[in-house]
Amino acid sequence: MKKYKNYLIGAGILILGILIGNLGSNDSNKASQSNEEHDFVQDPVTKLWTCSMHPQIKMQKPGECPICGMTLIPLETAVDTGESIASNEIVLSEEAIQLANIQTTTVVRSNAKKEVRLLGTIKPDERRQYSQVSHIPGRIERLYVNFTGEKVRKGQKIVRLYSPELISAQKELFEAIKSKDIYPELYKASKNKLKLWKLSDAQIDAIVAKGVVQEEIDILSDYSGYVMKRNVELGDHVMEGMKLFEIANIDAVWVMFEAYEGDIPWINNGDMVNFTVQAIPGKKFKGKITYLDPFVSQSTRVAKVRVEVRNPGHKLLPEMFATGIIMASLKNVKDALIIPKASVLWTGKRAVVYVKVPHDKTISFVYREIILGADLGDFYIIENGLQEGEIVATNGVFRIDASAQLIGQKSMMNPEGGKVSTGGHAGMDMGGDNEKEDTKKDNEKEDHSSMVMIDKSKIDSNFKKQLGIVVDAYINLKNSLIKEDATAAKNHAGKIKLAINKVDMNLLLGDAHNVWMKGAKSLGKNLDAIAGNVNIEEQRKAFGLLGKKLSDIVDMLGVITPDNKTVYLEFCPMADDNNGSFWMSYEKEITNPFLGGNMLRCGEVKKEYQ
Numbered sequence: 001m002k003k004y005k006n007y008l009i010g011a012g013i014l015i016l017g018i019l020i021g022n023l024g025s026n027d028s029n030k031a032s033q034s035n036e037e038h039d040f041v042q043d044p045v046t047k048l049w050t051c052s053m054h055p056q057i058k059m060q061k062p063g064e065c066p067i068c069g070m071t072l073i074p075l076e077t078a079v080d081t082g083e084s085i086a087s088n089e090i091v092l093s094e095e096a097i098q099l100a101n102i103q104t105t106t107v108v109r110s111n112a113k114k115e116v117r118l119l120g121t122i123k124p125d126e127r128r129q130y131s132q133v134s135h136i137p138g139r140i141e142r143l144y145v146n147f148t149g150e151k152v153r154k155g156q157k158i159v160r161l162y163s164p165e166l167i168s169a170q171k172e173l174f175e176a177i178k179s180k181d182i183y184p185e186l187y188k189a190s191k192n193k194l195k196l197w198k199l200s201d202a203q204i205d206a207i208v209a210k211g212v213v214q215e216e217i218d219i220l221s222d223y224s225g226y227v228m229k230r231n232v233e234l235g236d237h238v239m240e241g242m243k244l245f246e247i248a249n250i251d252a253v254w255v256m257f258e259a260y261e262g263d264i265p266w267i268n269n270g271d272m273v274n275f276t277v278q279a280i281p282g283k284k285f286k287g288k289i290t291y292l293d294p295f296v297s298q299s300t301r302v303a304k305v306r307v308e309v310r311n312p313g314h315k316l317l318p319e320m321f322a323t324g325i326i327m328a329s330l331k332n333v334k335d336a337l338i339i340p341k342a343s344v345l346w347t348g349k350r351a352v353v354y355v356k357v358p359h360d361k362t363i364s365f366v367y368r369e370i371i372l373g374a375d376l377g378d379f380y381i382i383e384n385g386l387q388e389g390e391i392v393a394t395n396g397v398f399r400i401d402a403s404a405q406l407i408g409q410k411s412m413m414n415p416e417g418g419k420v421s422t423g424g425h426a427g428m429d430m431g432g433d434n435e436k437e438d439t440k441k442d443n444e445k446e447d448h449s450s451m452v453m454i455d456k457s458k459i460d461s462n463f464k465k466q467l468g469i470v471v472d473a474y475i476n477l478k479n480s481l482i483k484e485d486a487t488a489a490k491n492h493a494g495k496i497k498l499a500i501n502k503v504d505m506n507l508l509l510g511d512a513h514n515v516w517m518k519g520a521k522s523l524g525k526n527l528d529a530i531a532g533n534v535n536i537e538e539q540r541k542a543f544g545l546l547g548k549k550l551s552d553i554v555d556m557l558g559v560i561t562p563d564n565k566t567v568y569l570e571f572c573p574m575a576d577d578n579n580g581s582f583w584m585s586y587e588k589e590i591t592n593p594f595l596g597g598n599m600l601r602c603g604e605v606k607k608e609y610q
Contacts, residue, residue, distance in 0.1 A: 049074060050093070089357055089364040090404045097363055099506060102396035104356055107386050110338050112330040114376045116266050118273070118305060120257030122320040125308070128249040130223040134238040135198040138163030141216055143234050145245060150227045152247060155200075157218045159232070159244060169193050170213045177208065198222070225249035248318070253311045255287065255322050258302040262375055266328035267292060273307050275324035280315060285322075330374060337382040343392045344372070344380060345401060345412040351380075352412045354400045356391040365393060365400050367410040398510030454512050456558040463507040467554065468561040470499045471584060474550055477530070478583055481543060481593035482600075486536045489543075493530040500524065512557055519553045540594050544581035551582055554609055561586075566610050572603035582606070 049072040051057045051065035062072050073095060085091060092102070142160035145152060152158065173190040180187035194204050200220065207214060229246040232238060255275060259267055271289045286309075293304035307324070309316070345352040351372045354365040370385030386392070393400055404411040473496040480488035500520055508516050526549065529542035551569050561567060568585050575581035575594035583593055590603040 085362060085364065088409060089366055090400055090407070090409055091362060091364040092403065100396040100399035102399065103394050104391045105340055105343065105394045107337055107339055107382070107388055107390045107392060109335040109388055112333040112336050112374060112376065112381060114266055114328050116263050116326040116328045118257035118259060118324040118326065120255050120322045120324060122316050122318050122322060123254045123256045124248040124250055124318050125252050125254050128225070128252065130225065130247045131243045132158065132221060132223065132245040132247055134161070134219060134242050134244055135240060136161055136163045136166055136217070137240045138166065138238060140232055140234055140236050140238065145227060145230070148227050148230055152221045152227060153224045154221055156221045158221045159219045160216050161219055162216050166197070166217055167213055167215060170207060173207070174211065223247050223249065250311055250314055250318065253309060253316050253318070255307040255309060255324070257305040257307065257324050259305050260302055261296060264303055265374070266330060267305060267326060271326050271328065273324045273326050275322045277316065278321045285309060336373065337386060337388060338376060338379045339382060339386065339392055340379055340394050343394045343397065345397055347412055350415065353386070354393045354397060356393065367404060402510065402513060454515065454556050459512060459557050460507040461560060463504065464558050464560040466503045467557065467559050470496060470503065471550070471554065471559055471567060472562050473499045475584065475586055477543070478585060478593045481536070481540060482591050484536055486534045486539060489539050490531050490534065493527045497524065497527050515553065515556055519549055522549050541576065543593065544576050547581065547583040551584055559609055566608055568605050569607040569609065570603050571606050574599065574602055
């Protein structure tokens with residue numbers, strides 16, 4: 001009996017232990033579950049990493065952006081924003097907005113006003129230009145006016161003539177005087193004959209008073225002004241009606257401005273023009289438009305605009321240059337929608353803007369094609385495509401467009417959307433690139449970059465200096481090939497790659513950014529080919545491709561070398577098996593890196609970069 005009692009006690013203890021163990025296990029599971037739920041609330045998604053310039057990049061771990069090589073940053077997800085993001089939106093992070101210096105402006109309504117600038121010249125008033133002719137045939141015995149530009153006044157003696165016809169007319173007059181009481185009409189006719197020859201009453205009275213035939217007579221000016229042209233010399237025989245002088249009166253002048261086709265709709269008769277003259281600094285003039293040419297010149301594509309002004313003191317002289325400004329407004333256009341020109345990407349066929357989406361927490365833009373109206377100088381009138389109050393990007397627009405291209409959204413150059421080639425960072429192979437692709441073929445595919453029009457003057461000077469360090473390292477490589485030192489060439493190729501990796505691509509915008517990204521990738525492949533080879537001839541082949549690509553980049557983006565040295569682009573038609581190759585050098589004298597000592601002076605200078 002005692003034995004069974006011990007068994008029962010042991011069984012009870014075992015059951016109690018199992019129950020206690022289950023209770024502890026349940027508490028542990030609940031605590032574990034609670035911790036897991038807590039952890040899930042704190043980190044609902046796996047930590048991702050992205051690029052501040054290319055937010056479409058999302059990586060599982062930190063590193064470098066596969067597009068531009070920038071260090072990845074933690075991704076701040078929009079899971080908690082509760083905002084719906086459309087598929088056509090280009091989402092940008094705060095860092096990308098700051099780096100790209102993206103600025104926006106609101107679409108507003110305004111009257112269509114524009115400052116129209118005109119260039120012109122001072123001209124004589126055509127209604128005040130005269131031809132001084134001879135009314136009497138004869139020979140010039142004396143010139144009172146001897147040079148162009150001489151000032152004359154009405155009634156002033158200008159030439160003295162010997163005229164047989166005048167002698168005959170005087171004799172007739174003397175005969176008529178003798179019988180003027182009998183034939184008064186004959187006397188009157190003889191006197192009028194002299195008047196028709198523009199002799200003044202004082203001259204005729206002097207002839208009558210002397211009673212002697214005068215063989216020479218002074219011709220008086222009919223006009224006041226300046227001699228623009230002298231057509232006769234001393235001793236010339238002149239006929240009646242022949243031009244002696246051309247005279248211009250400049251008491252009032254015309255300012256003949258030229259208006260381009262696009263400015264003509266803004267200009268109207270009666271508009272006030274304020275203008276300055278280069279020859280009279282600090283002095284401002286003004287006048288009203290009295291005439292607008294109804295025809296546009298076929299050769300210059302401009303129309304003449306005439307302003308008439310008084311010219312006291314004759315300060316405004318013919319052929320002086322004038323610069324005019326009209327504060328013009330379009331008729332029948334009020335409260336027009338306007339946006340800054342900087343907002344518009346213009347391809348020649350399409351005008352594109354990026355409109356900010358009105359989210360509370362997310363910054364995003366959408367592509368929008370618009371129809372432009374009149375040009376207001378710094379602004380455009382919008383005919384269609386935008387509404388008042390919408391917000392458009394005005395600065396950093398090319399950065400937004402580049403992001404749209406990279407993620408396959410609609411963009412200026414890709415209006416249908418779809419993925420495009422993103423290029424790559426210098427010395428970095430992109431995922432999806434075929435490493436066995438022929439280097440020369442890769443260069444040929446990227447030659448389309450030469451078709452891009454870039455204003456080199458607007459490229460950041462810091463970028464040009466960084467590119468100058470790359471060029472300086474390249475020229476050291478060139479010198480090692482001249483010396484046929486394959487080992488030195490290999491080392492210099494590595495130094496060029498280091499210089500390229502130090503170039504700050506964020507200093508470039510739009511097309512310039514794309515040119516550098518594609519070019520840097522190609523340079524990296526050429527440099528790898530040189531660094532991975534100790535055969536001097538193979539290095540020279542890769543060097544030829546390197547020089548062509550690098551000179552194209554310099555040509556499009558500009559360069560500032562250390563100590564501002566001039567760079568010469570040189571060419572040898574016999575290099576690369578008579579296919580020809582380019583290279584750059586600091587020396588104008590040819591030292592050929594392709595043919596060595598055999599033909600060191602073979603080549604010619606094609607271009608200079610300063």
